[in-house]
Amino acid sequence: MQLNNFDTAAFLRDYWQKRPLLIRNPWQSWQNPLSPDELAGLACEDHVESRLITQSSDDWNAEHGPLPETRFGELGKSPWTLLVQAVDHHVTEVAALIPPFRFIPNWRIDDVMVSFASDGGGVGPHFDHYDVFLVQGLGQRRWQIGGMCDDRTALRSHEDLLLLAGFDVEEEWTLNPGDMLYVPPGIAHNGIAKGGDCMTYSIGFRSPSRKELIGSWCDDLLPQMTDDDRYGDPDLSVQDNPGEIPAAAIDRLHAMITEKLADRAAFARWFGEYSSTPRYPETDWRPEEAIETDHLRGLLTEDHPLFRNPASRFSFVREDEGKLLLFIDGECFPCAGETALLAEMLCAQEQFVINPEWRKSDAVVELLAELYNRGSLSFDWG
Numbered sequence: 001m002q003l004n005n006f007d008t009a010a011f012l013r014d015y016w017q018k019r020p021l022l023i024r025n026p027w028q029s030w031q032n033p034l035s036p037d038e039l040a041g042l043a044c045e046d047h048v049e050s051r052l053i054t055q056s057s058d059d060w061n062a063e064h065g066p067l068p069e070t071r072f073g074e075l076g077k078s079p080w081t082l083l084v085q086a087v088d089h090h091v092t093e094v095a096a097l098i099p100p101f102r103f104i105p106n107w108r109i110d111d112v113m114v115s116f117a118s119d120g121g122g123v124g125p126h127f128d129h130y131d132v133f134l135v136q137g138l139g140q141r142r143w144q145i146g147g148m149c150d151d152r153t154a155l156r157s158h159e160d161l162l163l164l165a166g167f168d169v170e171e172e173w174t175l176n177p178g179d180m181l182y183v184p185p186g187i188a189h190n191g192i193a194k195g196g197d198c199m200t201y202s203i204g205f206r207s208p209s210r211k212e213l214i215g216s217w218c219d220d221l222l223p224q225m226t227d228d229d230r231y232g233d234p235d236l237s238v239q240d241n242p243g244e245i246p247a248a249a250i251d252r253l254h255a256m257i258t259e260k261l262a263d264r265a266a267f268a269r270w271f272g273e274y275s276s277t278p279r280y281p282e283t284d285w286r287p288e289e290a291i292e293t294d295h296l297r298g299l300l301t302e303d304h305p306l307f308r309n310p311a312s313r314f315s316f317v318r319e320d321e322g323k324l325l326l327f328i329d330g331e332c333f334p335c336a337g338e339t340a341l342l343a344e345m346l347c348a349q350e351q352f353v354i355n356p357e358w359r360k361s362d363a364v365v366e367l368l369a370e371l372y373n374r375g376s377l378s379f380d381w382g
Helices: 008-014 036-043 069-074 210-224 247-261 264-276 293-301 338-348 362-374
Strands: 021-023 050-056 059-064 080-084 109-117 131-148 171-175 180-183 187-205 306-308 314-318 323-328 331-336
Touching (some): 036 050, 036 109, 036 187, 210 264, 264 331, 331 338, 338 362
Antiparallel strands (some): 050 059, 080 109, 109 187, 131 180, 131 187, 323 331
8 A cells, every 4th residue: 555646744744633634535446354254253252342333213222243244234323333453463454554654653553444434424523632644445435524622621421432422524525446535633523424335544643641641650660669769858847837837848758759750761761661552452463483593583584574473563763873762562662783773764664685794793683582472473474
């Protein structure tokens, strides 16, 4: 998949996190990567996250997967929508939708959700806290765009769906196969299927909240601390009023907290691990048999290409000259020299053949073997 005549610099300048953009079929050659039957099959799997949204009058009902195969034959004529998360983890052709959007950093990319809807189907007017590109795969969908929302925006009372209590349409477009709509965070939108066989691919981007960052960072710091690390005031003197908490005490207490939180190097390492943690860390992608370094070196010598696992997350943080921290699936790998060059390539390419000079490096081959045995790399994907 490749975007054709799409000005990424202009998009980032004028639209990214600013306003919606309709993009009429920007692909060099659009081909729907997944059939409705294949999507329904994934929704029946235990290890796949899915939801079935059914509509009755102006009410929505949500059922969580895995769904029994017989459920689809029971749906009748009322509008319904099937949503399947992280389809890129399981279908190589769907994973191929992500590389065209690599002008957004790896750590921001979440997954590709795929929906199939009957005529009139949708999930109702809502807003998201993340950026999303909505690519029409099959059929048609009418998208209605509203105004900016936030956590103060009124919602309907619903256990499973964040539906807007009110929705005023400001713009409206019908998307055909290959057409794409970008929606920034907070913008109200509503997609309604027109006719049958309506499939939409949602490429979503993560945007951590301040609350999430502080909470998770502190959760990681707490186990590293001891009860012996306590407030002390050996220079205490008599106060005029014992009820006052003096400025010097506040400064010292505040420093106890901020000194830990202000450690940028520790935060960078934590965030690299945190942001690269897989969406479904419980899924075991390890090969049935581990590979030995000598065997791997032989395969590399024969120019066998390696592929990144679509479910794995790759990123790095640059340190001193020639050194960086490579983060893959929540783990940190310090790299220098040739392994640092390898790390940059791993983060930039979905598939690759290893440089002949690097094959001579034990450190390079050992790192590749570890990543292969973890299930982050393979000779089979693609």
